[in-house]
Amino acid sequence: MLNSRPFYDLCIQDSYFNKDNFQKNLKALYNYGYKTIAINQSIDDSDVEPKKKKKKGEPREPQDAVPVPFDLTKIEELVNKLEFGGFTILNRLTVSFASLDTLYKIVQNGSEKKKVFRRLR
Known part of the structure; x- marks a missing residue:
């Protein structure tokens, strides 16, 4: 394997670790050299906009656009148990939007999530 020091990572969708296959998946990634x-x-955008139109005068339900950060504690415990030296796990959020209005909603909602994220770290 090449000895390199640049920053790079493998981006994995959160659904990859939603099952009880943490150990098998982590071993495979580690064996591939990640x-x-x-x-x-x-x-x-579709996650931010309400699904149904409300009738005139009815209040809109607030949309929770930004998900709670993926809880890494179970994966980190397994990495320590398997003694994978230098293995790093990060959280990533990918945002796709078509208008600045949506961006504003996401930023406003994200500031509320910072408190949750700090508790998970």
């Missing part, structure tokens, strides 16, 4: 993985969560 030392840094990023657990990706995605949101787009």
Whole structure:
């Protein structure tokens, strides 16, 4: 294997680790030579906009656009148990939007999630 020091990681969708297959998947990634993985969560315009139109005068339900960060504790415990030296796990959020209005909603919602994220770290 090449000895290199640049920053790079493998982006993996959060659904890859939603089952009880953590150990098998981590061993496979480690054996392929990955030392840094990023657990990706995605949101787009359709996640932000309400599904149904409300009748005139009815209040709109607030949309929770930004998901709670993926809880890495179970994966990190397994990495320590398997003694994978230098293995790093990151959280990543991919945002796809078509208008600046959507971006504003996501930023406003994301500031509320910072408190949750700090508790998970």
